[in-house]
Amino acid sequence: xxxxxxxxxxxxxxxxxxxxxxxxxxxxxxxxxxxxxxxxxxxxxxxxxxxxxxxxxxxxxxxxxxxxxxxxxxxxxxxxxxxxxxxxxxxxxxxxxxxxxxxxxxxxxxxxxxxxxxxxxxxxxxxxxxxxxxxxxxxxxxxxxxxxxxxxxxxxxxxxxxxxxxxxxxxxxxxxxxxxxxxxxxxxxxxx
Amino acid sequence: xxxxxxxxxxxxxxxxxxxxxxxxxxxxxxxxxxxxxxxxxxxxxxxxxxxxxxxxxxxxxxxxxxxxxxxxxxxxxxxxxxxxxxxxxxxxxxxxxxxxxxxxxxxxxxxxxxxxxxxxxxxxxxxxxxxxxxxxxxxxxxxxxxxxxxxxxxxxxxxxxxxxxxxxxxxxxxxxxxxxxxxxxxxxxxxxxxxxxxxxxxxxxxxxxxxxxxxxxxxxxxxxxxxxxxxxxxxxxxxxxxxxxxxxxxxxxxxxxxxxxxxxxxxxxxxxxxxxxxxxxxxxxxxxxxxxxxxxxxxxxxxxxxxxxxxxxxxxxxxxxxxxxxxxxxxxxxxxxxxxxxxxxxxxxxxxxxxxxxxxxxxxxxxxxxxxxxxxxxxxxxxxxxxxxxxxxxxxxxxxxxxxxxxxxxxxxxxxxxxxxxxxxxxxxxxxxxxxxxxxxxxxxxxxxxxxxxxxxxxxxxxxxxxxxxxxxxxxxxxxxxxxxxxxxxxxxxxxxxxxxxxxxxxxxxxxxxxxxxxxxxxxx
Numbered sequence: 001x002x003x004x005x006x007x008x009x010x011x012x013x014x015x016x017x018x019x020x021x022x023x024x025x026x027x028x029x030x031x032x033x034x035x036x037x038x039x040x041x042x043x044x045x046x047x048x049x050x051x052x053x054x055x056x057x058x059x060x061x062x063x064x065x066x067x068x069x070x071x072x073x074x075x076x077x078x079x080x081x082x083x084x085x086x087x088x089x090x091x092x093x094x095x096x097x098x099x100x101x102x103x104x105x106x107x108x109x110x111x112x113x114x115x116x117x118x119x120x121x122x123x124x125x126x127x128x129x130x131x132x133x134x135x136x137x138x139x140x141x142x143x144x145x146x147x148x149x150x151x152x153x154x155x156x157x158x159x160x161x162x163x164x165x166x167x168x169x170x171x172x173x174x175x176x177x178x179x180x181x182x183x184x185x186x187x188x189x190x191x192x
Numbered sequence: 193x194x195x196x197x198x199x200x201x202x203x204x205x206x207x208x209x210x211x212x213x214x215x216x217x218x219x220x221x222x223x224x225x226x227x228x229x230x231x232x233x234x235x236x237x238x239x240x241x242x243x244x245x246x247x248x249x250x251x252x253x254x255x256x257x258x259x260x261x262x263x264x265x266x267x268x269x270x271x272x273x274x275x276x277x278x279x280x281x282x283x284x285x286x287x288x289x290x291x292x293x294x295x296x297x298x299x300x301x302x303x304x305x306x307x308x309x310x311x312x313x314x315x316x317x318x319x320x321x322x323x324x325x326x327x328x329x330x331x332x333x334x335x336x337x338x339x340x341x342x343x344x345x346x347x348x349x350x351x352x353x354x355x356x357x358x359x360x361x362x363x364x365x366x367x368x369x370x371x372x373x374x375x376x377x378x379x380x381x382x383x384x385x386x387x388x389x390x391x392x393x394x395x396x397x398x399x400x401x402x403x404x405x406x407x408x409x410x411x412x413x414x415x416x417x418x419x420x421x422x423x424x425x426x427x428x429x430x431x432x433x434x435x436x437x438x439x440x441x442x443x444x445x446x447x448x449x450x451x452x453x454x455x456x457x458x459x460x461x462x463x464x465x466x467x468x469x470x471x472x473x474x475x476x477x478x479x480x481x482x483x484x485x486x487x488x489x490x491x492x493x494x495x496x497x498x499x500x501x502x503x504x505x506x507x508x509x510x511x512x513x514x515x516x517x518x519x520x521x522x523x524x525x526x527x528x529x530x531x532x533x534x535x536x537x538x539x540x541x542x543x544x545x546x547x548x549x550x551x552x553x554x555x556x557x558x559x560x561x562x563x564x565x566x567x568x569x570x571x572x573x574x575x576x577x578x579x580x581x582x583x584x585x586x587x588x589x590x591x592x593x594x595x596x597x598x599x600x601x602x603x604x605x606x607x608x609x610x611x612x613x614x615x616x617x618x619x620x621x622x623x624x625x626x627x628x629x630x631x632x633x634x635x636x637x638x639x640x641x642x643x644x645x646x647x648x649x650x651x652x653x654x655x656x657x658x659x660x661x662x663x664x665x666x667x668x669x670x671x672x673x674x675x676x677x678x679x680x681x682x683x684x685x686x687x688x689x690x691x692x693x694x695x696x697x698x699x700x701x702x703x704x705x706x707x708x709x710x711x712x713x714x715x716x717x
Contacts (some may be wrong), residue, residue, distance in 0.1 A: 061449045150543040
């Protein structure tokens with residue numbers, strides 16, 4: 001994203017949040033009420049951003065009918081890993097995108113944070129974001145969708161549901177970034 | 193000898209080299225030029241930002257390999273997210289993830305470069321012996337029937353049924369196992385990338401290569417570059433780890449790729465004296481079209497493109513033709529792209545198919561019956577690379593002539609897919625446009641939005657950002673690949689092309705680098 005676009009993103013994300021905080025008089029609407037689930041660790045993301053990422057994972061990935069859920073796969077940690085391993089500019093964009101998604105629902109008639117919405121409302125908000133007339137919203141939705149879906153469909157536990165027979169090289173060889181992230185994850189008490 | 197970041201960081205000390213030639217980048221342009229010069233007895237050091245990986249590191253897992261060999265871990269995009277920037281970030285550059293399609297630059301394009309852009313010294317007759325040599329080195333041969341997966345067979349059959357010109361695609365392969373993991377790097381050393389061709393030759397001739405070393409600064413002394421400083425990167429984080437590599441050389445060659453070369457030169461403050469630097473960017477934006485078939489397609493096995501539709505390589509106009517970056521003087525009719533079968537594994541396919549949750553999963557459940565095609569658009573509207581606030585910015589316009597080509601490419605892809613029995617065609621846009629028959633094509637394609645972020649488009653073949661020409665007013669390098677006004681700085685990658693070569697650029701890059709190698713050798717007394 002360009003600097004201009006990033007500034008727009010930050011302004012929309014934080015500005016939107018500020019308007020709502022003023023309207024409701026609730027600073028906690030912006031900051032409060034976020035908690036990690038047992039075994040989760042926020043390394044590339046803040047605790048708040050990780051919670052938004054978890055809500056997005058639940059919204060964007062299937063579950064049941066042969067498909068494992070994003071939560072079963074620990075997908076939110078994969079998202080956190082991608083942000084941690086990304087270059088600083090890209091990581092900042094991804095974090096800002098999550099902040100925007102968290103506080104955008106009022107623009108679509110839903111007066112709760114994204115992570116506090118129920119599954120149907122989240123889906124509705126995300127689809128509205130994806131098809132918005134604002135390029136920025138579409139860009140944010142597309143970027144997060146692509147990141148999460150590539151993480152989901154590259155997990156071998158999903159392959160039986162889609163009939164993919166997998167790589168011919170049997171032994172995975174993760175990149176150096178994955179090994180470094182795994183060490184940090186373990187050191188900070190993470191559990192898969 | 194290859195020295196890697198892990199070793200240099202463990203050692204913790206700066207490294208100094210003094211050689212004849214320092215090359216930045218180890219893709220098609222840099223590795224081949226370095227090998228040719230080393231074989232002529234020149235001392236050569238190559239500095240490569242990415243890591244060194246071999247076939248044993250290529251585990252065929254998409255996310256792992258994006259992190260190892262793709263620039264920005266596959267996450268980088270143009271400023272407005274119109275296109276995903278696809279480029280190599282490893283020893284061997286993009287040749288490690290490319291499809292191995294290996295075309296000579298078509299003579300009509302070389303003539304256009306000569307006639308429209310005044311390019312000298314790179315005509316078909318001059319390049320012909322270089323192409324022959326390179327094709328021998330890379331075992332380039334036309335794809336045989338054993339390479340054609342079902343999607344390829346359908347593309348060939350469909351093109352013939354529609355009366356379109358279709359040809360076998362020349363391939364740089366030896367002992368291909370047909371795993372279908374070309375884009376994740378070849379686990380069998382069958383693809384004749386730089387990793388298994390010119391880099392071993394460079395090393396055998398005594399050349400040195402520093403991996404995980406990001407070229408940051410070219411120190412100037414008058415009209416000459418005196419030294420290159422590269423910081424050593426920690427491969428786990430991609431961040432500088434402390435030590436630097438300093439290379440003094442008699443000649444410096446920048447071959448950091450279509451995005452990296454203009455970026456590096458811009459960071460040296462050369463824009464003021466070279467206004468064309470970073471301008472005139474082309475990327476070959478790639479519209480994809482997906483289709484659901486009744487039969488099994490299994491698009492992820494065998495090679496990506498054994499057959500290619502060449503019918504639309506050159507655009508057709510009513511009146512004089514349109515040339516890259518120049519105002520239209522005529523009305524566009526069709527074409528201006530190469531048309532190929534597509535190959536995607538489930539991670540990338542999942543990312544580019546429309547929808548979310550259960551509806552998306554229903555499509556993915558049909559994985560084996562999903563096929564598709566892709567076109568490399570010969571862009572006519574120039575983009576740009578800029579550096580601002582320490583950050584690289586890439587602009588790729590999808591409007592004007594580029595937009596016309598995108599729509600025509602979507603239309604032709606849908607025609608072919610229905611002609612070979614597709615039940616449904618999907619354009620992959622955010623509106624999730626799907627059509628069930630050829631009568632719906634025109635209306636659907638007209639309605640497709642090409643505003644930023646609405647479609648999934650890759651940008652795999654960047655170039656033009658340091659283009660060749662006679663004058664420093666509108667070009668960056670001369671016909672000897674030397675940067676205007678700097679006596680010992682050269683460019684050897686697609687950045688020097690004045691417009692897209694209209695085919696996969698790898699062989700064009702190699703042949704141009706062969707010319708550049710001669711020029712560099714001549715510049716060293």
